Amino acid sequence: MADFDCCIIVDDDEDILVAARLALRGLFREIVTVSSPDKALAAAAGRSPDVILLDANFARGATDAQEGLALLDQLLAADPEAIIVMITAHAGVNVAVDAMKHGATDFVSKPWENDRLVQTVRTAAALRRSRRAAPAGQAASSNGAPLIGSAPAMARVHSLIARAAPTDANVLVLGENGTGKELVARALHDQSLRAAKPMVTVDLGAIATELIDSELFGHVKGAFTDARADRIGRIQAADGGTLFLDEIGNLPLHLQPKLLTALEQRQVTPVGANKAVPVDIRVIAATNMTTTMLRDPRSFRQDLLFRLNTVEIDLPPLRDRREDIPALIDHYLAHYAARYGRTHSTVPPETRAALVHHDWPGNVRALRHAVERAVILAGDAPLTPDHFALLPNEPALRMTTASSAPDLNLDRVERRLVEEALKKHGYNISAAAQELGVSRAALYRRMEKHGL
Ligand SMILES: Nc1ncnc2c1ncn2[C@@H]1O[C@H](COP(=O)(O)OP(=O)(O)OP(=O)(O)O)[C@@H](O)[C@H]1O
Numbered sequence: 403m404a405d406f407d408c409c410i411i412v413d414d415d416e417d418i419l420v421a422a423r424l425a426l427r428g429l430f431r432e433i434v435t436v437s438s439p440d441k442a443l444a445a446a447a448g449r450s451p452d453v454i455l456l457d458a459n460f461a462r463g464a465t466d467a468q469e470g471l472a473l474l475d476q477l478l479a480a481d482p483e484a485i486i487v488m489i490t491a492h493a494g495v496n497v498a499v500d501a502m503k504h505g506a507t508d509f510v511s512k513p514w515e516n517d518r519l520v521q522t523v524r525t526a527a528a529l530r531r532s533r534r535a536a537p538a539g540q541a542a543s544s545n546g547a548p549l550i551g552s553a554p555a556m557a558r559v560h561s562l563i564a565r566a567a568p569t570d571a572n573v574l575v576l577g578e579n580g581t582g583k584e585l586v587a588r589a590l591h592d593q594s595l596r597a598a599k600p601m602v603t604v605d606l607g608a609i610a611t612e613l614i615d616s617e618l619f620g621h622v623k624g625a626f627t628d629a630r631a632d633r634i635g636r637i638q639a640a641d642g643g644t645l646f647l648d649e650i651g652n653l654p655l656h657l658q659p660k661l662l663t664a665l666e667q668r669q670v671t672p673v674g675a676n677k678a679v680p681v682d683i684r685v686i687a688a689t690n691m692t693t694t695m696l697r698d699p700r701s702f703r704q705d706l707l708f709r710l711n712t713v714e715i716d717l718p719p720l721r722d723r724r725e726d727i728p729a730l731i732d733h734y735l736a737h738y739a740a741r742y743g744r745t746h747s748t749v750p751p752e753t754r755a756a757l758v759h760h761d762w763p764g765n766v767r768a769l770r771h772a773v774e775r776a777v778i779l780a781g782d783a784p785l786t787p788d789h790f791a792l793l794p795n796e797p798a799l800r801m802t803t804a805s806s807a808p809d810l811n812l813d814r815v816e817r818r819l820v821e822e823a824l825k826k827h828g829y830n831i832s833a834a835a836q837e838l839g840v841s842r843a844a845l846y847r848r849m850e851k852h853g854l
Contacts, residue, residue, distance in 0.1 A: 405850060406452040406527040408432045412442045412473070413457035413489065418512070422455060425516040426523055428847065439473045446477055446484065452527040456506075457489045458497050467497040471504055478505045485530040487523060490634075498634040499641060502600040511633050517841045521608045524843060529588075549585050550730050553723035559586065559715055566713040567593035572665075574650075574710045575688040576696075577717030579829045580767030583688035584648060586715055590686055591644040599643030604636045607649030607832035608842045615657055616673050619664070625674025637670045640683045650687040650710065651695070651702065652832055658703040665709050685710060690830055720762040720769065727758045730766060734773040745782050756787040761795045763829055764854055775853035791853050793821065817852040820845070824854065 409430040411422045419435040426433060430452070436445050439460055446454060454477060458470035470488065477484050488501035491512040498509040507526045510519050531547075549560070566573050567590045575583040584603075591601040609617050616625075620635030637645055647653070653661065664670045665685065669678040687710045689696065696702050720727065731749055739746045749757070762768055776789035819838065827833035835845040848854075 404429060404431045405524070405847070406430050406531070408434065408449050408451040409453045409455065409523065409527070410434045410436060410442070410445050410449065410451045411455045412436045412439065412445075413455075414438060414460050415457070418457070418489070422519070425519050426455075429520065429524060429527065439469055442473060443476060443480060447480060450481070452485065452530045453523050454484060454486045455489060455510075455523065456486050458501065459491065467500065470497075471500060474501060474504050474506060483530070485526045487526050496634075498639050502602065502639050503642070506600075508602070509639065515613075517843060518609065520843050521605060524846075525603055525605070547585060547588075548733070549582060549589055550733055551723060551726040552729070553718070553726050555716075555718040555723055556726060559717060562713065562715050563589050563593065566590060566715070568595060570595075570684050571712040572685045572687070572710050573713045573715060574707075575686065575715045575717065576693065577688075577690065578719050578765055579690050579831050580765035581717040581719060582766055583690075583717060584646070586717065587644075587646045587648075587686045587688060591646070594644065594684065596643050596684060600640060601644040601646055602636050602640035603646045603648060605648045605842075606652040611652075611654055614654065615660075618657070618661070619670050620672035620675075622672055622674040625672070632672075635670060635672060637664060637683060638672075638679055638681055641681045643683065645683045645685050647685060647687040649689060649832060651689040651691040655701075655703070658706045662703065662706045662709055720765045724758050727762075727769070728754060730769055731757055731773060734770050735777065738774045738777040742777055744777050744780075746777060746780070746785060749785050753785050753787050753790070756792065757790065759795075760792050763825065764849070765829075768849075768854055771850055771853045816848065817854070820848050820852060821854060824849075 406429055409426055409432075411419055411426075411433065413419050413422070413435075414437050416437070419437065423433050423435060432449075434445055434449065434451070436442050442454070442456070456470060456474060456477070458467035460469045467490070474486055474488065477486060485507045486505070488498065488506045488509040489512060490497045490501070490509050498511070501509055507529060508522050510522050549556075549563075551559070563586060573587075573590055575586050577583050587603075588601065591597060604618060606614060616633060616635065618635050618637055620633050620638055622632050664681070667678070668682065669680045671678045691701070696707060697704070731754065735746055735749065738744070757769075764771075772790045772792070775791065776785050780786075780789045820834075823834040823838045824831075827837065831842055831845060835842045838845060840848070
């Protein structure tokens with residue numbers, strides 16, 4: 403089941419169109435490729451795509467991205483909510499910065515790694531989805547999805563967001579996977595004085611360790627074997643706006659002093675460059691590390707922590723705020739019923755009780771997936787706990803026992819393995835993905851598939 407509806411890819415290079423289509427086909431029900439700028443507007447107008455992947459340069463040999471930026475402006479004028487990811491290439495480092503300033507959501511540099519392309523586009527598409535999901539007036543942020551929750555711990559979160567957002571203070575968001583850390587980051591940015599500028603996300607759990615340095619700080623041509631062109635770092639791309647460092651706990655210890663220096667001196671030096679570039683950013687970081695792990699200097703430098711956590715927002719796990727579960731169910735029920743053309747408007751009381759009683763180790767993300775799955779499976783019949791495929795609260799998962807024949811159903815075995823890996827690693831997605839031998843993005847796909 404593809405996660406999103408439609409992606410439009412605009413590029414004059416057939417090879418890029420084919421490569422991008424192949425890489426992204428698992429994410430979208432429909433992928434439309436367009437090879438000339440003049441057809442892009444019509445393609446977008448008719449479809450309301452989740453993401454438009456847009457090449458910066460069309461005219462052969464052009465590197466100044468004028469055509470791409472002009473088209474970016476036109477697409478955004480036609481749909482100010484459009485989510486556009488710019489494809490930048492041999493162009494100077496400024497193209498990515500310019501694109502973000504013109505309103506692009508993100509950028510990918512050619513040649514890309516498929517996993518990274520998928521991750522970037524998935525994040526962008528999720529942003530589009532959350533913008534659409536926000537009913538007018540309910541949004542916690544000007545254009546983000548609503549952060550639902552009125553339990554006392556959430557009231558504190560809302561109040562901290564409101565107070566911290568308009569300041570330039572760095573914010574550290576703590577919480578288990580799926581508790582809404584990214585949503586909080588988005589709300590902070592949207593309610594900040596930097597809202598009109600980009601929020602650039604770096605998911606440190608999704609980038610291979612050896613690439614983090616150049617991803618954050620950029621590099622100059624020739625800095626290392628694969629550095630065939632200058633590449634802008636994400637810190638620089640966030641200039642004027644917000645840098646969201648997701649899964650900051652995955653920042654390798656040896657790069658922590660470099661980030662600290664960049665934050666203190668407000669400048670970055672791309673790998674291989676001899677000149678620093680000034681940057682003006684506000685940093686929001688998030689992690690699922692426990693406070694104890696975070697305060698352990700063997701895993702995290704305390705001086706960097708001190709820089710990042712001027713304000714700390716602690717998101718409670720869903721099992722500690724069960725009173726919010728009914729509102730979350732209703733919200734996602736309305737959302738998915740509309741999406742799949744179903745008539746469900748409520749969840750019967752006994753089903754609701756089972757959902758409130760469930761521990762939700764995957765937190766709100768898992769609840770959201772469970773509701774989507776139930777809406778799909780139930781058709782127009784009343785929703786029962788079975789439709790939500792809840793696993794017992796106390797895990798008693800056994801692969802096989804001597805007395806029972808092994809269950810070799812591939813789908814169920816996969817679900818069990820994913821579930822076991824998640825539990826073993828306390829729902830740390832990066833660690834579970836590593837143990838399973840798949841990328842983080844691939845693990846997310848399987849979690850969604852199995853409603854975990
Ligand atoms: N309070 C909430 N109200 C509505 N939806 C929520 C809430 N919290 C989380 N969600 C939804 O749950 C999903 C996961 O949220 P999000 O990505 O922000 O979590 P996260 O803590 O950043 O997860 P991870 O650590 O795994 O990256 C998203 O689809 C988000 O919209």
